[in-house]
Amino acid sequence: MTGRPPADDRVNWPQTFLVPAPRLVYNKTTVSNPFRPPGEGFPPFYIVSPSRMPSTTDEDVPLFAEREDWADVQPLEQYEGANPIASIFYTAEYKDATNYFRAIVKSGEKSPRVLELTENIIRQNPAHYSAWQYRYETLLALLPEKFDETPPLLTSELRLMDELAVQFLKTYQVWHHRRLLVPLAKQPMRELAFIKRSLEVDAKNYHTWSYRQWLLASCYGLGAAADEANDDSVIDDAEEVWAGELDFVDAMLSQDVRNNSAWHHRFFVVYGCRGLPSSESERQRIFKRELIYTKQNISLAPSNPSAWNYLRGILKETGNSISVVKHFARLYAFPHGSNEKHDIVDLDNPPPSAEAELPSVQAMEFLADVWEAEAIAKLKTEPKAAKTETDKAVEMWTALANEHDKIRKKYWEHRIRDAHHLLQASA
Amino acid sequence: MTPKPTPIDGFPTSTSRTQAETEAVLLEHIPDPSSPHAKPTLQKNAHMQFLVRNLVQGFPTRYTSQDASQPWLLFWTLQAFSVLQVALDPGNKQKCIEKIMSWQHPDGGFGGGPGQAAHLLPTYASVCALAIVGRPGPNGGWDQINRKKMYDFFLSLKQKDGSFLVAHHSEVDVRGIYCLLIVASLLDILTPELVEGTAAFIASCQTYEGGFASASHPIFTLNGSIPPPPAPRPPLGEAHGGYTFCALASWVMLQPFVALSPEPKPTIDLKNLLRWLVHMQGIEIELGGFKGRTNKLVDGCYSWWCGGAFALLEALGLGGLQNAESDEVPIDSGTGAGVWDDVDDGPFNREALQEYILNAGQHPAGGLRDKPPKNADAYHTLYCLSGLSSAQHHIFPSKVRKQQLVDVWEASEEPNDNIRKDVFSELLSWTEEEGASHIVGGHENRLNATHPLSNLTITHTEGLAEYFYKQKVPVRVRTGKPEAKAA
Numbered sequence: 001m002t003g004r005p006p007a008d009d010r011v012n013w014p015q016t017f018l019v020p021a022p023r024l025v026y027n028k029t030t031v032s033n034p035f036r037p038p039g040e041g042f043p044p045f046y047i048v049s050p051s052r053m054p055s056t057t058d059e060d061v062p063l064f065a066e067r068e069d070w071a072d073v074q075p076l077e078q079y080e081g082a083n084p085i086a087s088i089f090y091t092a093e094y095k096d097a098t099n100y101f102r103a104i105v106k107s108g109e110k111s112p113r114v115l116e117l118t119e120n121i122i123r124q125n126p127a128h129y130s131a132w133q134y135r136y137e138t139l140l141a142l143l144p145e146k147f148d149e150t151p152p153l154l155t156s157e158l159r160l161m162d163e164l165a166v167q168f169l170k171t172y173q174v175w176h177h178r179r180l181l182v183p184l185a186k187q188p189m190r191e192l193a194f195i196k197r198s199l200e201v202d203a204k205n206y207h208t209w210s211y212r213q214w215l216l217a218s219c220y221g222l223g224a225a226a227d228e229a230n231d232d233s234v235i236d237d238a239e240e241v242w243a244g245e246l247d248f249v250d251a252m253l254s255q256d257v258r259n260n261s262a263w264h265h266r267f268f269v270v271y272g273c274r275g276l277p278s279s280e281s282e283r284q285r286i287f288k289r290e291l292i293y294t295k296q297n298i299s300l301a302p303s304n305p306s307a308w309n310y311l312r313g314i315l316k317e318t319g320n321s322i323s324v325v326k327h328f329a330r331l332y333a334f335p336h337g338s339n340e341k342h343d344i345v346d347l348d349n350p351p352p353s354a355e356a357e358l359p360s361v362q363a364m365e366f367l368a369d370v371w372e373a374e375a376i377a378k379l380k381t382e383p384k385a386a387k388t389e390t391d392k393a394v395e396m397w398t399a400l401a402n403e404h405d406k407i408r409k410k411y412w413e414h415r416i417r418d419a420h421h422l423l424q425a426s427a
Numbered sequence: 428m429t430p431k432p433t434p435i436d437g438f439p440t441s442t443s444r445t446q447a448e449t450e451a452v453l454l455e456h457i458p459d460p461s462s463p464h465a466k467p468t469l470q471k472n473a474h475m476q477f478l479v480r481n482l483v484q485g486f487p488t489r490y491t492s493q494d495a496s497q498p499w500l501l502f503w504t505l506q507a508f509s510v511l512q513v514a515l516d517p518g519n520k521q522k523c524i525e526k527i528m529s530w531q532h533p534d535g536g537f538g539g540g541p542g543q544a545a546h547l548l549p550t551y552a553s554v555c556a557l558a559i560v561g562r563p564g565p566n567g568g569w570d571q572i573n574r575k576k577m578y579d580f581f582l583s584l585k586q587k588d589g590s591f592l593v594a595h596h597s598e599v600d601v602r603g604i605y606c607l608l609i610v611a612s613l614l615d616i617l618t619p620e621l622v623e624g625t626a627a628f629i630a631s632c633q634t635y636e637g638g639f640a641s642a643s644h645p646i647f648t649l650n651g652s653i654p655p656p657p658a659p660r661p662p663l664g665e666a667h668g669g670y671t672f673c674a675l676a677s678w679v680m681l682q683p684f685v686a687l688s689p690e691p692k693p694t695i696d697l698k699n700l701l702r703w704l705v706h707m708q709g710i711e712i713e714l715g716g717f718k719g720r721t722n723k724l725v726d727g728c729y730s731w732w733c734g735g736a737f738a739l740l741e742a743l744g745l746g747g748l749q750n751a752e753s754d755e756v757p758i759d760s761g762t763g764a765g766v767w768d769d770v771d772d773g774p775f776n777r778e779a780l781q782e783y784i785l786n787a788g789q790h791p792a793g794g795l796r797d798k799p800p801k802n803a804d805a806y807h808t809l810y811c812l813s814g815l816s817s818a819q820h821h822i823f824p825s826k827v828r829k830q831q832l833v834d835v836w837e838a839s840e841e842p843n844d845n846i847r848k849d850v851f852s853e854l855l856s857w858t859e860e861e862g863a864s865h866i867v868g869g870h871e872n873r874l875n876a877t878h879p880l881s882n883l884t885i886t887h888t889e890g891l892a893e894y895f896y897k898q899k900v901p902v903r904v905r906t907g908k909p910e911a912k913a914a
Contacts, residue, residue: 078541079529085522086501087485094491102542128495130543133596176598203441204723210641210664217644217661258442260721264665267635272661273644301443303434305706305721313635355437407715407776411705414774 063096064120069113075099076106097121098128105134110141119160126168136180143184154185166198175207179214188219192241196248203252204261213265216245217273245269257297260306267310271317283318290314292348295328299350302332308362321377326370332356332363333396361405368396372419379426386426390419429454430711442722449724450712452799456787457714467785469815469872470793471511474808477793478504478511481805482519490805495539498530498552503809505559509884510812510874520560524568527553527561535576545580546594551606554613558883558891569894578616581607588631588645588653588660589624600641601632605673608680609881612854613888615895618843619684626681629674630693631660636721637696637703638666639674656691666703668719672732672739675700676880679742683849697745704740705775707733714787715779716798717814726797727788727807730814731882734780737773738817738857738879742824772865777818781867784815813882816874821863822885829856831901839897851896854880855889858903 064070076099090098097120104114118135121128143151161178168174182188195212199205220238246269252262270290277283291314298307315322328349331339336358345351352358375389394416401412432450435443458465482504486493493500501523508515515523530537530553536545537553554572561568584591584607586599593603604625611617631643640662645653653660664670678695685692707717709725716725717733788795788811794803795811832852838844859876866873878888893900 076542079526084485085519085526086482086497086504088490088494088497088500089485089488090491090494091488094494098494105542125491125494127492128539129546129594129597130495130538133544133594136596172598179598180596204720206641206664206667213661213663214644217646217663221644221661222646222659256440256442257438258440258722260723261665264634264636268661272635273659275657275659301436301438301440303436309636309721317635353437357434357436360434405710407708407710407779408705410772410776411701411774 063093064100064117065096070100073100073103073107076102078102091124094121094124097124101131101134105130110138112142114138115142122164122173126164126171126174129173132173132177136177150185150187154181157181158185158187158190162194165194166201169198169202169205169208172207175211178211182215182219188215189241191215192244199252203256203259206261209261209265213268213273216241216269221273222275242269242274253297257301258304258306260309263306263310267313267317271314276318287314287318287320291325295325295348296350298328298332299352302352302356302358302360303362305362308366312366322366322370322373326367329363329366329370332358332360333367334359359404361400364396364400364404368393368400368415371396372415375419376422379422383426387423390423393419430457432712433710445724446722449798453714453725453787454712456799458786467782467868467872469785469868469874470789471871473791473793474507474789474795474812475511475513475793477790477803477808478507486805493805495543496549496552497540498527498537498549498556500805501527502552502556502559503805505556506877506883507805507809507812509559509887510809510816510877512875515560521566523556523560524566527556528568528571531571531573532580533576535573535578535580544594546597547581547584547591547603547606548593550577551610554610554891555881555883558613558881558887563894569891572614574614574616574895577610577614578618578621581611581616581621585621587624587647587651588643589622589626589628590642591625598642601629601639601670601673601677602641604629605677608677612680612850613881613891613895615847615851615892617847617850619687619846622681622684626678626685626688627693628660629677629681630695632662632670632674633695633700634662634666636666637699637701638668638671638707638720640664640666641670665720668707668717668729668732668736671700671704672736675736675739679739680850680854680880682742683846683853687846697740697743701740701745701774704733704736708775708780709783711779714783715776716783716787717780724798725783727784727795727814728797728810730780730784730788731810731817734775734777734814735817735877735879735882737775738822741773742853742879772821772863777865778867780818781815781865781872784811784818785868785872788815812874813877815872816877817879819864819866819872819874820876821860822857822876822879823860824853824856825858826856828858828903829853832856832898835899835901837898847896851892851898855892855900857885859885 064073065075075096078095078098097117100117101121104117115135115138118131118138121131122135125131139153139157142153158181161174161181165174165178178191182191192212192215195208195215198208202208220241245265249262249266249269252259252265256262270286277286291311294307294311294314298304298311301307311325312322314320315324331349331351336352336354336356352360371389371393375386375393378386378389397412397416401409401416405412433443433446435447458467481500486500490500505515505523527537529541530539530543530549532538532543532545534545536547537550538545539549543549557568557572563569581591583595584593584603586592590599591603591607592599608617608622611621628643629639632639632641634640641664643660643662645660646658647653706721707719707729709716709718713725716727717729718725719729719732784795787799788807790796790803792803794805795808796803797807829852832855833848836848836852838848841847857878857880864873875884877883878885881888883891889900892898
């Protein structure tokens with residue numbers, strides 16, 4: 001949690017907070033700007049300051065229709081010849097701004113005042129994707145083709161995005177616009193810090209998490225590293241970033257062990273984005289680390305489907321049989337007191353707390369799956385043992401269907417039927 | 428007996444606190460079995476009035492956030508009417524057609540409003556709205572769709588990894604691909620070239636949980652190509668109900684193309700998908716509604732995105748009718764005789780889902796909603812109704828029906844005639860199993876069946892496809908099986 005600005009400073013970050021970006025390794029093939037216009041346009045000295053923007057609630061702010069600097073534009077109404085069906089009751093401000101926007105799109109003007117107009121619309125309706133699209137094209141037209149230092153226009157755009165992203169967290173376009181700015185601004189570390197802060201406001205925001213994953217994959221993923229494979233310093237940077245991600249997920253899960261977005265992010269960081277490590281010992285080390293991490297988290301809250309799903313995920317990804325976790329699942333799949341108590345603490349299999357509400361439905365399902373898998377493994381060689389294992393699984397599924405998870409009765413019956421089919425087919 | 432709350436294990440967190448709050452509210456919506464109102468009623472009139480108000484009087488100012496989704500507002504409203512077995516008069520239909528056509532972009536596709544950029548999502552909503560209110564001929568909408576330019580627009584969005592941007596300079600996600608595939612299937616502009624690599628992209632969006640994410644990210648090689656599996660193409664975001672529906676429906680529509688593609692063919696983990704989907708159904712205290720992600724809250728719209736996805740699994744040979752028709756094995760689970768145990772009605776709890784929508788999803792003032800005490804809106808009204816409809820009826824991909832369509836196919840000189848025939852006959856093979864409806868609350872609650880892929884009625888889907896493929900769809904013969912039974 002280093003370098004975190006005070007909580008009341010969410011909108012305008014002090015410059016000192018902007019983490020200096022490492023050299024960005026960006027895979028040029030992943031994002032291109034096929035619509036980038038030729039290098040005409042205005043020099044980038046015009047800065048739109050958020051504080052100068054008209055607020056929609058302020059009645060003193062003149063409409064575009066009342067402004068002299070827009071007098072040269074003929075506003076375009078949305079529908080000619082009123083034929084109202086399923087219409088929206090717009091405010092006068094919204095109608096005004098969008099009338100001017102339609103006119104601008106028609107004329108193709110890409111000038112600084114277009115940035116003001118699109119910002120005005122976006123503040124009233126952040127889901128207006130055409131305003132975003134046109135704003136991006138205008139930015140491209142106004143920015144110099146090449147630059148070493150971040151131009152003021154881009155800096156002000158980034159600051160505006162920090163403000164809008166927090167205000168309109170659930171809008172696709174807000175997050176996508178940030179993505180478009182990353183290859184221009186080349187400051188992925190600044191983005192990682194920003195995302196961390198915005199997840200403090202909404203810890204399960206889908207856009208925020210997928211943006212973080214996109215950022216990591218495109219700036220620090222395998223392809224990005226391969227792009228400059230000869231540059232060791234770049235690879236070191238990436239390793240540091242990935243290690244930081246693991247700490248970050250851990251912090252998120254300490255706050256809420258049931259946050260499924262954080263579990264998914266962990267999978268993305270450990271396996272999803274980079275695949276399995278090439279060395280066997282490294283594969284083993286990581287698997288063991290993940291296994292114990294997951295078990296410990298399950299022991300805190302045994303009825304947490306996110307953790308059990310993660311456990312299933314890592315077992316499958318690493319090609320391990322789910323039987324590996326049989327003993328652990330057994331500790332949670334029966335009521336308290338069903339398992340023998342041991343005085344010696346088994347560090348590999350942390351036990352449930354006294355407050356755990358056992359049996360855990362997730363553990364029951366898991367154990368039934370273990371038995372089914374063991375039955376399948378024995379089908380050919382030990383048909384009798386396979387039958388025994390299947391019976392145990394069926395008993396568990398029956399208990400789920402009739403008592404512990406009745407809503408999914410049909411599914412548990414489906415599992416029973418499938419298991420019987422399998423036995424029958426091999427007989 | 429009060430249903431059990433979700434276990435907290437003496438370890439409360441922010442997730443378990445919101446969950447407990449929601450359960451407390453939902454608990455109040457479980458009807459008292461001794462009350463005379465225990466039989467839940469679908470308030471069709473109230474919902475109709477809600478829809479008419481939106482259509483005729485317009486949407487209140489807070490819908491300004493939907494200004495770039497005007498085709499959706501209209502589609503949700505029109506399709507909700509269709510599900511409620513209501514059609515518009517010719518005058519209002521014409522007003523709708525003219526409005527929809529004002530959204531067509533001069534360079535192809537439809538935008539969210541007049542003068543807005545073309546985008547895959549409003550393109551789906553516009554074309555589907557036209558399927559409901561449009562017709563061939565002058566001013567009927569259908570002949571004014573510029574299919575050539577729409578195809579070019581689709582191609583201009585195509586990415587190297589087989590995915591599509593939803594609009595120029597916009598994001599890649601499986602919603603857009605779903606919308607593109609439905610429109611291209613209905614309008615007969617679906618080609619192998621257009622969807623090359625798309626199935627592999629869809630497959631890469633499946634997460635370890637079994638459901639699908641919004642998109643995946645390709646890792647490029649130095650020469651700019653995408654390496655074959657097992658090179659990572661990590662999903663961006665966790666498994667999610669809405670994306671799962673879109674990905675699964677896309678996967679189903681892409682099957683004719685997967686069959687033609689070279690080895691190694693992309694695959695998805697169906698068992699894990701089924702497991703994830705059934706686990707999205709909430710427990711008794713959540714009234715059996717669906718949630719969209721693990722450890723999130725139930726929401727009426729997932730009645731369609733998750734509940735509706737089970738029908739799609741049948742196209743891939745999982746659950747439902749195929750399952751019931753295979754060699755039966757006696758179920759010795761001793762689960763006891765339930766009302767519907769004689770029929771295999773698929774792997775999820777259709778009855779509970781209907782109860783969630785009827786008891787918690789209806790707003791007392793009309794329209795349907797996420798959950799109480801929220802307001803109704805146009806989006807939730809349609810997806811609650813579509814979800815309710817899919818839980819009432821059993822719609823399955825009929826091999827018999829497909830063969831009928833193949834038999835009368837009129838071959839043409841057009842390229843890809845065989846794949847066109849395949850796409851057409853697969854799309855229209857979906858058939859309602861007669862006598863297999865389960866309507867909670869009685870016949871008065873019956874809704875029209877919707878097509879599991881398009882979420883249009885079967886009739887509207889057939890009408891549009893028949894016209895654009897220049898084919899004759901044979902009349903459906905009713906087998907005279909007993910009518911739907913009610914519980």
